[in-house]
Amino acid sequence: MHHATPARRTLPALLATTLLAGGLLLGQTAAAPAAEAAPHRTCNVQQLKNQARDERDRAAQLKRLGAREEARRAAARATALERRADQCARADEVVAPPLWK
Template sequence: MNHATPLRRTLTALTATTLLAGGLLLGQTVTAEPAHAAGKKIVCDVPKLRQQAAELRSKAAKLQRLGSTAEARKVRAYADALERQAQACVDADNNAGKPWQ
């Protein structure tokens, strides 16, 4: 009886894992919805995003006054994310149609 060497077992396990992971990724890619469909525009409501960020910042200040620093930090982080999203929309609008820059 011939036993498999440790290297052969390792390579077999690695190959099986790679094939399984590749199949899962391929299946997810095929069934996933596209980020935006052709012909549809992604529209950002910049004033609304900035308004939400301002409201969250006031909520964070209130939480900070009440002593909930961890929650205030999370709310501020979310407000920062909304501000970055709004700024990204503004930058995308400013750079649209300028492929030379």
């Protein structure tokens, strides 16, 4: 039984990786002009804020009912949603144009 040398195993793998990366780059450049038409929005900030407010209301209700652990989890989800909304709002404000423009 003849064993393949390391070069016979690595060269086809390297070639396949190179072709795959080249195909991905070509696919991204073909899709780039279509993406330029619409203004860039990372997410719906108002929707995230509404969800956070709903979670805060739910946490308050759970706390009144005595379900402390569930209220803590709902408050944590609300905090995470608010943080995400703030991050999205900042990302929309501070978006830098690509270097090639």
